[in-house]
Amino acid sequence: MSHPTDESCIFCKIVAGQLPCFKLLEDEATIAFMDINPVNPGHALAVAKGHWPTIDVIPPEILAAVARTAQRVAKAAMTTLEPNGVNLLQSNGAGAGQSVPHLHVHILPRFPGDEVRLNWTYKPGDKAEIDAICERFKAAL
Numbered sequence: 593m594s595h596p597t598d599e600s601c602i603f604c605k606i607v608a609g610q611l612p613c614f615k616l617l618e619d620e621a622t623i624a625f626m627d628i629n630p631v632n633p634g635h636a637l638a639v640a641k642g643h644w645p646t647i648d649v650i651p652p653e654i655l656a657a658v659a660r661t662a663q664r665v666a667k668a669a670m671t672t673l674e675p676n677g678v679n680l681l682q683s684n685g686a687g688a689g690q691s692v693p694h695l696h697v698h699i700l701p702r703f704p705g706d707e708v709r710l711n712w713t714y715k716p717g718d719k720a721e722i723d724a725i726c727e728r729f730k731a732a733l
């Protein structure tokens with residue numbers, strides 16, 4: 593299976609075997625490896641083999657394959673490390689904190705007192721604004 597690649601991309605180099613990684617698994621469309629700057633022990637990445645930067649451009653069947661790989665890794669993290677919980681995170685664009693523009697899902701085991709700041713508190717929204725954006729999204733689907 594051939595994939596789009598970007599010769600300046602660090603994850604493309606890992607996929608091609610030009611850079612080392614702590615590899616967890618590999619299949620036709622995806623690879624999973626440990627994050628080299630773990631936020632918590634067990635922090636891992638499920639990565640498309642092809643170079644698609646973000647969710648809007650990756651083919652849906654490849655995204656589905658990345659989700660399957662993320663599930664496998666999350667289950668392995670749960671059974672081995674027995675964390676309190678696991679976050680799956682996927683960022684699109686620098687404004688969302690994406691530093692490597694090659695689609696990937698973080699598998700992030702969570703432990704008591706880890707002080708990872710991802711959780712936000714609920715505050716009720718403006719219903720008219722929610723409805724207006726809902727209508728705009730539906731028109732774009």
Ligand code: 5GP
Nearest residue numbers: 602613625626627628629683689690691692
């Ligand atoms: P992003 O910020 O794009 O959502 O996540 C990129 C992730 O890739 C970061 O958590 C970062 O630690 C990880 N990363 C960056 N370079 C390398 C590398 O060369 N090898 C590995 N294994 N992970 C990397």
Ligand code: ZN
Nearest residue numbers: 601604643694
């Ligand atoms: Zn790439």
